[in-house]
Amino acid sequence: MSVHLEEVPLARPVLGEAEEQAVIEVLRSRQLSLGPRVPAFERAFAARLGVAHACAVSSGTAGLHLALRAAGVRDGDEVVTSPFSFVASANAVVFERARPVFADIDPRTLNLDPAAAAAAITDRTTALLPVHIFGYPADLPAFERLGLPIVEDACEALGAVHGDGTPVGARGHGAVFGFYANKQLTTGEGGMVTTADSAVKERIDSERNQGRAPDMSWLDHDRLGFNYRLSDIACAIGLVQLEHLDDMLAGRARAAAAYRAALAGIEGLELPCEDTAGDRRGWFVFVVQLPRGSDRDDTIRALRERGVQSKPYLPAIHLMTYYREVFGHRPGEFPVCEDVAERSVALPFFPELTDGQVERVAVALREVLGRC
Numbered sequence: 001m002s003v004h005l006e007e008v009p010l011a012r013p014v015l016g017e018a019e020e021q022a023v024i025e026v027l028r029s030r031q032l033s034l035g036p037r038v039p040a041f042e043r044a045f046a047a048r049l050g051v052a053h054a055c056a057v058s059s060g061t062a063g064l065h066l067a068l069r070a071a072g073v074r075d076g077d078e079v080v081t082s083p084f085s086f087v088a089s090a091n092a093v094v095f096e097r098a099r100p101v102f103a104d105i106d107p108r109t110l111n112l113d114p115a116a117a118a119a120a121i122t123d124r125t126t127a128l129l130p131v132h133i134f135g136y137p138a139d140l141p142a143f144e145r146l147g148l149p150i151v152e153d154a155c156e157a158l159g160a161v162h163g164d165g166t167p168v169g170a171r172g173h174g175a176v177f178g179f180y181a182n183k184q185l186t187t188g189e190g191g192m193v194t195t196a197d198s199a200v201k202e203r204i205d206s207e208r209n210q211g212r213a214p215d216m217s218w219l220d221h222d223r224l225g226f227n228y229r230l231s232d233i234a235c236a237i238g239l240v241q242l243e244h245l246d247d248m249l250a251g252r253a254r255a256a257a258a259y260r261a262a263l264a265g266i267e268g269l270e271l272p273c274e275d276t277a278g279d280r281r282g283w284f285v286f287v288v289q290l291p292r293g294s295d296r297d298d299t300i301r302a303l304r305e306r307g308v309q310s311k312p313y314l315p316a317i318h319l320m321t322y323y324r325e326v327f328g329h330r331p332g333e334f335p336v337c338e339d340v341a342e343r344s345v346a347l348p349f350f351p352e353l354t355d356g357q358v359e360r361v362a363v364a365l366r367e368v369l370g371r372c
């Protein structure tokens with residue numbers, strides 16, 4: 001008789017009674033939007049990072065859009081960014097009719113390579129958009145030396161710390177976090193932009209709310225805006241999540257260490273880079289690069305047959321149909337990114353992943369790679 005084991009899921013948020021209670025309180029307050037939880041969540045988030053301001057928004061994508069606008073990106077501009085990211089980082093540039101100019105990535109950190117980014121700058125470049133991919137801090141000091149406005153995509157990097165001790169998102173540039181359900185902190189959907197600049201805070205607060213200034217009356221708007229607001233329900237969940245963020249981050253770090261031990265020695269398998277030079281990853285996903293020559297689709301299928309969820313993560317943005325068609329990109333432009341993107345697989349990863357589940361994933365992967 002075969003024993004049916006429950007599938008190991010790819011991601012699973014940690015939500016408990018405190019979140020449930022917080023949502024009930026908002027419902028009972030009858031103030032579901034534009035209420036007190038929004039500034040409370042913003043203040044708590046900014047305090048946690050040690051940055052002057054935070055603006056709650058409806059998603060990481062919305063935050064990127066508003067942060068790019070606040071950095072002055074306009075029609076016809078170029079923004080230098082990473083092709084190895086979730087597609088939203090490049091899409092946000094296109095929202096403003098600017099062009100995302102990709103540059104290759106560092107093969108160790110998988111982040112935008114500062115030297116490649118510098119080489120991609122032209123007289124139309126108005127901003128840099130480094131991504132802290134998989135929670136590993138991008139080399140911000142190197143990008144800062146290039147002297148252009150910076151918007152940081154920190155959607156995957158809550159809890160990450162730069163080598164000089166600055167938390168990711170606290171260097172003063174517009175930095176954008178995402179709170180989708182697989183993130184270190186979730187509000188279901190949501191995001192936060194941090195900044196040291198009070199003018200940026202004011203502009204984003206207005207543009208997320210249809211262009212209404214804080215001192216204006218209802219239905220009066222003095223600039224173009226959007227509905228990128230985050231609800232009080234979401235902010236109430238975020239406030240509770242912030243309180244146990246350290247535990248959730250520690251759970252992810254523990255799961256990552258368990259994977260490192262369990263996956264050691266598989267020939268050709270590349271694990272996420274270790275922290276170096278004081279940089280500290282804020283663990284988000286555990287992505288491995290399969291040995292060259294193995295078939296990724298077969299590997300994922302065989303893992304699923306063994307009750308283990310996994311997925312390709314991430315595809316190269318410039319090779320997506322839209323980017324090929326609109327910007328004329330072709331394979332071969334960013335060889336490091338393309339090599340990594342073809343071999344990357346995200347394994348189950350969440351704070352409450354047990355050692356037993358890690359072991360099941362590792363046994364399955366060893367078996368499958370021996371065969372594929």
Ligand SMILES: Cc1ncc(COP(=O)(O)O)c(C=O)c1O
Nearest residue numbers: 059060061086088155178179180
């Ligand atoms: C690197 C990166 N950028 C942007 C986003 C977009 O965030 P959201 O899904 O909240 O819009 C994500 C989230 O998945 C992400 O991982």
